[in-house]
Amino acid sequence: MDDLYREQILDHYKNPRQKGQIEASDYSFEDENPLCGDFLHIDLKVDDKGIITEAKFEGHGCAISMASADLVMESLLGKTIEDAKKLSKQDIMDMLGIELSPIRLKCALLSLKVTKAAAYELQEADDNLME
Amino acid sequence: MLQLKKFEKIKSDFPIFNRKVHSDKPLVYLDSAATSQKPLQVIKAMDDFYRNSNSNIHRGIHELAEEATGLYEAARTRIARFLHIDNARQIIFTRNTTESINLVAQTWGRKVLQKGDLIVLTRMEHHSNLVPWYMLKEEKDLRIAFIELTESGELDLEQYSALLEQNPKLVAFTHMSNVLGTINPAQLITHMAHDAGTLVLIDGAQSAPHFPVNLTELDADFFAFSAHKMVGPTGIGVLYGKLALLEKMPPFLGGGDMIRKVTFEGFKVNSIPYKFEAGTPAIAEGIGFGAAIDYLESVGMETIARHEQELTRYAMHALGSVAGVTIVGPEAEKRGGVVSFSFEGVHPHDVAQILDSEGIAVRAGHHCAMPLHQWLNLPATTRASLYLYNKTEDIDALVKGLAVVRKIFT
Numbered sequence: 001m002d003d004l005y006r007e008q009i010l011d012h013y014k015n016p017r018q019k020g021q022i023e024a025s026d027y028s029f030e031d032e033n034p035l036c037g038d039f040l041h042i043d044l045k046v047d048d049k050g051i052i053t054e055a056k057f058e059g060h061g062c063a064i065s066m067a068s069a070d071l072v073m074e075s076l077l078g079k080t081i082e083d084a085k086k087l088s089k090q091d092i093m094d095m096l097g098i099e100l101s102p103i104r105l106k107c108a109l110l111s112l113k114v115t116k117a118a119a120y121e122l123q124e125a126d127d128n129l130m131e
Numbered sequence: 132m133l134q135l136k137k138f139e140k141i142k143s144d145f146p147i148f149n150r151k152v153h154s155d156k157p158l159v160y161l162d163s164a165a166t167s168q169k170p171l172q173v174i175k176a177m178d179d180f181y182r183n184s185n186s187n188i189h190r191g192i193h194e195l196a197e198e199a200t201g202l203y204e205a206a207r208t209r210i211a212r213f214l215h216i217d218n219a220r221q222i223i224f225t226r227n228t229t230e231s232i233n234l235v236a237q238t239w240g241r242k243v244l245q246k247g248d249l250i251v252l253t254r255m256e257h258h259s260n261l262v263p264w265y266m267l268k269e270e271k272d273l274r275i276a277f278i279e280l281t282e283s284g285e286l287d288l289e290q291y292s293a294l295l296e297q298n299p300k301l302v303a304f305t306h307m308s309n310v311l312g313t314i315n316p317a318q319l320i321t322h323m324a325h326d327a328g329t330l331v332l333i334d335g336a337q338s339a340p341h342f343p344v345n346l347t348e349l350d351a352d353f354f355a356f357s358a359h360k361m362v363g364p365t366g367i368g369v370l371y372g373k374l375a376l377l378e379k380m381p382p383f384l385g386g387g388d389m390i391r392k393v394t395f396e397g398f399k400v401n402s403i404p405y406k407f408e409a410g411t412p413a414i415a416e417g418i419g420f421g422a423a424i425d426y427l428e429s430v431g432m433e434t435i436a437r438h439e440q441e442l443t444r445y446a447m448h449a450l451g452s453v454a455g456v457t458i459v460g461p462e463a464e465k466r467g468g469v470v471s472f473s474f475e476g477v478h479p480h481d482v483a484q485i486l487d488s489e490g491i492a493v494r495a496g497h498h499c500a501m502p503l504h505q506w507l508n509l510p511a512t513t514r515a516s517l518y519l520y521n522k523t524e525d526i527d528a529l530v531k532g533l534a535v536v537r538k539i540f541t
Contacts, residue, residue, distance in 0.1 A: 004484065005539050037497055037510040060510055062480035063540075107480060 003098050005063065013063040018073035020056040027081065029118035030059075031125045033110050038065045040114045042073065044084070052076045052084070057111070064100070065107040071095040072111040084119035087112055089131055106130075137430060138438055142520045144170040144426075156490025159528045164309050164337060164469050164516030165494055166359045169423075173362060176422035177415045188414055189388060189405075203414050206421025207404075210369060213424045214354070215345040221377065223370040223404040224412055228336040229259040231355030231370035232303070234407060235332055236263035238380040239353075240301075246272040249299040251329070253278040253286055253315075254506050255308040258499045260334045264303065278304065280506065284311040284460040291320070295327040302331050306338035310500045310512065311460030312443070312469035314338070321351050330376075336360055340427075340518070341467050342436035346371055358416065363423030367416040370407070377403045384409040435519045439468040442517050446470050446526045450515075453533050459507055468517030471498070474533065477540045479513040485539060486513075486532040493529070 038061030340361035455475035483495035
């Protein structure tokens with residue numbers, strides 16, 4: 001338990017660095033976790049070299065899902081859209097640095113799903129994106 | 132009341148409370164609205180069946196088949212008595228409340244309802260009493276209207292009365308909300324509907340386990356509930372229906388047991404209740420359901436209701452005193468043993484997770500009532516739900532657990 005709610009996660013939940021919206025975003029996507037109603041919207045902006053210069057999220061959900069979104073957005077800064085497409089479940093788990101039960105994993109991976117759907121410019125996200 | 136000897140002993144009937152969770156914590160189970168725990172009496176009845184009487188039912192000629200049939204049908208009779216009705220043929224075994232409601236939608240609804248017909252539901256329904264009607268609405272181009280809620284989370288009967296002027300074909304409502312805890316005035320709602328020539332379906336998933344239900348008095352046309360929420364096994368539920376309606380309804384699923392005669396040209400349906408019970412049913416579960424009814428009756432439904440009423444009052448007071456807790460739904464007197472709440476600054480998932488680490492099982496989420504949470508303007512809530520094996524010390528543990536949650540999130 002101490003692990004699950006360790007300082008870093010609570011800190012990102014309480015003081016998110018990347019919360020907000022980007023008016024003229026290049027990539028955007030939003031989705032929810034139907035199990036619990038968590039909602040996540042992300043915006044990405046890239047420069048002419050395809051580098052992600054801004055990454056913001058808005059949403060509501062538990063500490064795990066919101067901290068995960070903040071960490072993912074932070075990690076994308078300076079990366080490319082191709083890098084975003086390559087994000088994996090393992091990357092998210094490494095960022096969070098905690099063990100998660102299958103149910104809580106879904107909370108953590110909403111940000112992965114939404115990020116990849118945005119990067120691939122999909123109309124609809126499916127759960128395969130969470131692998 | 133809470134100190135009654137009876138309730139001291141009850142917990143020891145439920146073997147699950149002998150185990151520890153998270154290695155050394157006693158189990159504080161506050162999730163009975165999702166499913167109840169099972170007493171030894173029920174587990175034993177099912178175990179006995181498999182050990183000593185296992186056989187398929189209804190057409191076997193051998194001793195085991197007769198025994199199995201006898202046990203299974205005796206359960207049906209006991210359930211009828213439990214609901215205060217005379218005719219056990221009105222008890223149809225299904226898988227659960229959800230299947231019971233789908234049965235009505237797919238047989239009565241499909242046959243009787245026509246384009247433009249109105250169905251009345253309420254804003255506090257579980258998905259299982261929404262989606263079957265939504266599905267039928269799409270298929271048959273029906274209209275659906277909702278009984279509104281008052282600020283405290285009760286049904287707005289004035290608005291309901293106005294809806295009845297549009298001559299709906301059916302009113303389908305929950306006897307007790309699985310989120311707000313509200314106990315709806317089922318008899319009054321039914322009476323009003325019948326005066327308007329409207330049929331009534333009651334979702335009894337949260338009521339039949341917790342207080343006496345007298346279907347003769349209630350006069351509902353359909354009543355649906357599940358065994359697993361009333362100390363019985365999963366996989367078996369009941370649909371009760373008025374005889375005249377059941378007789379006229381087409382069958383639900385096709386197969387064995389629901390037929391009287393099959394030829395190469397067609398089939399003739401069996402009489403009720405078998406008409407709606409295609410295939411080998413959940414026999415051991417049916418027998419377990421009968422044992423569950425016996426168990427509840429041995430404690431007494433009135434007694435259970437009083438015990439839960441006391442506990443609910445205690446829980447509402449205790450939770451209401453925790454800073455940051457907002458309870459949804461009406462005052463204790465108007466509800467059953469369900470207390471859903473939000474905890475300021477902490478998402479219900481986080482609340483539930485931290486409580487779990489303290490050995491306290493609650494539920495977090497929308498509890499299969501997403502539209503209701505939309506109405507509440509909350510994405511999710513944390514729900515503590517009570518049953519006959521709970522005691523005030525479980526509530527005390529919950530309050531202590533919330534202090535741990537607060538500590539982590541401040």
